[in-house]
Amino acid sequence: MVKFQNISKIYPACPGGHPCVALDDVSFEIKPKEFVSIVGRSGAGKTTLFRLLLAEEMPTQGEIFFDGNDILNVKSKHLPLLRRQVGAVFQDYKLLPNKTAYENIAYIMEIIGASDEEISRDVSDVLEVVGLKNRANNFPAELSGGERQRVAIARALIHRPKVILADEPTGNLDPYNTSDIIQLLLKINEIGTTVILATHNKEIINYLQKRVITLDEGKVIRDEEKGRFVI
Amino acid sequence: MSSPTNMYIDFQRVVKSAWKSFFRDGGMLAADIFIMLLVISAATSLLLLNDLSNFLAAELQKKVDISVYFKEASLESDILTLKEDIEKIPEVKGVEYLSKEKAFDYFTEKHSDNPILMEALIEVGVNPFLASLNIQAFTASQYQAVADFLAKPDFKNIIEKVDYYQRKPIIDRIFSLTSNLKTAGILFSIILAFISILVAFNTIRLAIYNAREEIKIQRLVGASNWFIRGPFLAQGVITGFFAAVIAFFLFFSGSFLVGAKAGFLFTGFNAFNLFMSNFWLLIFVQLLTGIGIGVISSLIAIRKYLKA
Missing domain, CATH: 3.40.50.300 (P-loop containing nucleotide triphosphate hydrolases)
Incomplete structure (x- = not known):
């Protein structure tokens, strides 16, 4: 590999x-x-x-x-x-500050050209996996360190x-x-x-x-x- | 290679992303629009200033002519024949005949409220005015050709005097003034446009510099250069568009309010007419300036952050 x-x-x-x-x-x-x-x-x-x-x-x-x-x-x-x-997770999270948790994760799907339906379905699923469904519309600055890192992990794995x-x-x-x-x-x-x-x-x-x-x-x-x- | 459908979806996403971040950063948005508004206002002013200087030059040129005065004994038929001959000279724009009687009427009408002049006229007892032709050429340099034509010996018997030689220095000065006015206008335009573009470019460069970390992250997670560049370009378009719309309404209402009141500065001048006569050109120039500078500055400023 x-x-x-x-x-x-x-x-x-x-x-x-x-x-x-x-x-x-x-x-x-x-x-x-x-x-x-x-x-x-x-x-x-x-x-x-x-x-x-x-x-x-x-x-x-x-x-x-x-x-x-x-x-x-x-x-x-x-x-x-x-x-x-490659999905990358960093110590300093490297989230896009002007995008919400949902948008940060969806960004990767947009990059790879996924359809809107796929994005909506997969981002909801992965937010569920990382336990952040109720924080989807928060910006990184509004999240704790642990929550930010979970968003970063969700972003890293969303596109498999x-x-x-x-x-x-x-x-x-x-x-x-x-x-x-x-x-x-x-x-x-x-x-x-x-x-x-x-x-x-x-x-x-x-x-x-x-x-x-x-x-x-x-x-x-x-x-x-x-x-x-x-x- | 992306399919057209994918390209359309990418385009949609880029515009949507630009639109969202545009409104999320209110302070930056206001600053960007304000700077762009200054640039567009400068471009608009230059355009209107150029038109104003053309208007002024035309007005000044209208006031320039040469007059030919005919001897007391000259026959009107001879004067009219000469008028026809002068009209045939290619440099001549127009010739106006003023008979002795008309000159008298014109004078009395103009000075009817001046008893001293009127009394003096009565004292003289006869019509002291001479018949004349007022000749207008297209440009100042052409008056010499007209003067040369009138200096022919054939006309010596009927012409009393040609006032070109007395007026020559003034005519020359007026024309050199209008030409200097235009040159100064163009120079001023170039300098102002250059400064405005530099200010707008630096504002956009600063905005992109502030987003450098974000650009780095986007590259790290696999965004293509166009996917990163797109929202910045789209924001340039949106900023330019809004600034152009605001500038248009500012100039529209400004010229409407000033309107004919500017006539006290230059007779016959109307700011609103000037605006309306350039209506479509102004819309075009304002949109082109705003959007053009927004997009080109973004393209140049983001380049160094997208190098592999």
Whole structure:
């Protein structure tokens, strides 16, 4: 499903003015329907991995395959098509502030050209799944952190993407909301979607009992099925 | 490649999205419309100013003519033959004959309330006025040709004097004034238009700069560049349209209120007539300015945020 092959990413100017290595010869493969957690300290390279997979940035070296296609060879006009196959959830939610919860979710359906009937049916269903049916007409600023993240998850899964990338999705949430979000991600994985979760949270990783890839200073130092949080 | 149905649905969604966000951000909406209103008002004023300067130039030119005075003994038939000859000169716009009697009547009518002049006229005892021809040419430079024609020796016996040479400096000055007026108007127009466009462009650029995070998110979730760009362009159209409508009614009511009252500045001038004679042109220019600047500025300003 997703394959990183000898990926290195070097930023030419990091704070201090000198080049820094964000990823150093990283290789791993994620199979369809897997639930994989990527752990590591801040600056270990987790977010860089996600940015590369969304083609927000290009690696300095190596190849990235998504569903058999080399991302680096995707023409810029076809990038939106690639991104539509990935559902992304971010720590800072990245919701559109001038759209309601309903409109934020419906936006993805509009992008892919779904009919109005499909949008109305699916958005209502997904709002039900994330427990926000009564908050549909609220703007992000009117929602709590947990509610915003649930809208972001609803947006990420509404168009049934092949992969969901969750970059520190519980970073800003209290333990109750954290548990809700993890349960949602597990539910999404159960229905056959590949989930890649980046987190700092030791408890989550130890609770999940799923595959864990540990990054340290841009290198993969551990890749274990049913792994634990060890840094 | 999108099918026509999908393109229509996308278009509908883009317009709907633009319409919603347009009304959700009231403060920005008011500021954008106000700036666009200034630009459209500048364009409208320039158009009307150009028309006003043409009107002024035409009025001034109407007041310019040369007069030929005939000797006491000249026969009216000779004068009328000369009038016909002058009318044949291509540079001549019109010739008016004023007989001795008409000149007398005109003078007494004009100065009937001035007893001193009237008494002086009675004292003279006879009609002291000479028959004359008033000649108007199309442009100032053409009066020389008319003057040259009148200077022929054949007419020496009947012509008393041609007042062209006395009036020449004034005629030249009037025509250079009207031509300067037009040049200054055009220069002023260009500068004002340039400043207005810059202000409008920067306002739109600022609005798009404020939306940069939103644009980034839209790109991340897989929106195509046109799907992102669309609502901004549509908002440019909506802002331009509303600003044009407001500007139109402002100028309409303004010129209606001023109307013929502006006549004290320039005789015969009527602001409302000026507006009405340019009615369709003004609608066209106002809509084109508003919508055109809105769309082009948005297109340019959003470009850098859509680069891959």
